[in-house]
Amino acid sequence: MSGRTAHRRVALVTGANKGIGRGIAEQLAALDMTVLVGARDPRRGEEAAAALRVAGGDAYAVTLDVTDQATVREAARQVEERFGHLDVLVNNAGVTGSGQISPQxxxxxxxxxxxxxxxxxxxxxxxxxxxAVTNAMVPLLRRSPAPRVVNVSSHAASLTLASDPDGPFAALLPSAAYSPSKSALNALTVQYADELRKDGVLVNAAAPGYVATDSNNHTGFLTVARGAAVVVRLATLGADGPTAGFFGEEGPVPW
Structure with missing residues (x-):
C-alpha cells in the first residue's frame, strides 16, 4: 500500500475475513468506501479482499492481530502512507473464550x-x-470530515437485560468472560465518545443480534447481512447522529 489517495472514504474493519466482519466490509464497500479488511491471517484477509474486488468493491487486506502491537502499528502506518486519514473504524474482532456462545x-x-x-x-x-487499535487510528480519524467508530458488542453485554430473572437471557448460563468483556467494551465506548466528542468523532456500540456465524455453530437465526446492517448504519451516521450509545436492530439497547 503506497502512494496516497485523496478525498476517498476509507473504512477499516477488524476481523473482517469472515462472519459479521466480512458482512460489514461487504456493505461498506457497496457504499463506495475503500474497505481495509483487517485479518490475523494474511491469506484469509487477501481472499476476502479479493472477493470484495470481484464484486466491484475497492478493498485491501491489512494484516492485523489486535493483540499484537507490532501489527497494529504497521496497519496504522499503512493507512497513513496510502490514505493519510481514516473515516470509519469498526472494532469487530472478538473471541468468545469457549469457542461458541450458545448456552450448551x-x-x-x-x-x-x-x-x-x-x-x-x-x-x-x-x-x-x-x-490498541483505536488509539493507533485516532490520529487518522481526526483528519476525517466525518469520523465514526463502531464497537461490535452484544445484547449479552446489557447489565439490565442480564440481571432480569424474567428477561430474555434468564436461560443462559452465567459468564465471567465473554459477556463481561462486552460490558467493559460498552463502558469503553462511552469513555471514547466523551473524549472524542469535541473532534466530531461519533463512537457507538452495536449489538448485531444472534447471527449465524462460526462462534455459535451457525445456530443463530439472523443472517450475516442483517446483523451487519446495524453496524453499517452507525458507521455512516450523519453529523447530527448519536454518540456514546448502544444500539441493536430494534433501536437503543439498555445498558
Missing part, C-alpha cells in the same frame, strides 16, 4: 469455576485489543 457450550465460563487464563485471553482481544 458455555459451561467453562461459569464465574465460580472459570479459568482465569481464558478470561484474560478474552479481555485481551475484546477490550485491550480495541484500545
Amino acid at each position: 457450550d458455555a459451561h467453562d465460563q461459569i464465574p465460580s469455576s472459570v479459568n482465569l487464563d481464558m478470561v484474560r485471553e478474552v479481555f485481551e482481544t475484546n477490550v485491550f485489543g480495541v484500545i
Whole structure:
C-alpha cells in the first residue's frame, strides 16, 4: 500500500475475513468506501479482499492481530502512507473464550469455576485489543470530515437485560468472560465518545443480534447481512447522529 489517495472514504474493519466482519466490509464497500479488511491471517484477509474486488468493491487486506502491537502499528502506518486519514473504524474482532456462545457450550465460563487464563485471553482481544487499535487510528480519524467508530458488542453485554430473572437471557448460563468483556467494551465506548466528542468523532456500540456465524455453530437465526446492517448504519451516521450509545436492530439497547 503506497502512494496516497485523496478525498476517498476509507473504512477499516477488524476481523473482517469472515462472519459479521466480512458482512460489514461487504456493505461498506457497496457504499463506495475503500474497505481495509483487517485479518490475523494474511491469506484469509487477501481472499476476502479479493472477493470484495470481484464484486466491484475497492478493498485491501491489512494484516492485523489486535493483540499484537507490532501489527497494529504497521496497519496504522499503512493507512497513513496510502490514505493519510481514516473515516470509519469498526472494532469487530472478538473471541468468545469457549469457542461458541450458545448456552450448551458455555459451561467453562461459569464465574465460580472459570479459568482465569481464558478470561484474560478474552479481555485481551475484546477490550485491550480495541484500545490498541483505536488509539493507533485516532490520529487518522481526526483528519476525517466525518469520523465514526463502531464497537461490535452484544445484547449479552446489557447489565439490565442480564440481571432480569424474567428477561430474555434468564436461560443462559452465567459468564465471567465473554459477556463481561462486552460490558467493559460498552463502558469503553462511552469513555471514547466523551473524549472524542469535541473532534466530531461519533463512537457507538452495536449489538448485531444472534447471527449465524462460526462462534455459535451457525445456530443463530439472523443472517450475516442483517446483523451487519446495524453496524453499517452507525458507521455512516450523519453529523447530527448519536454518540456514546448502544444500539441493536430494534433501536437503543439498555445498558
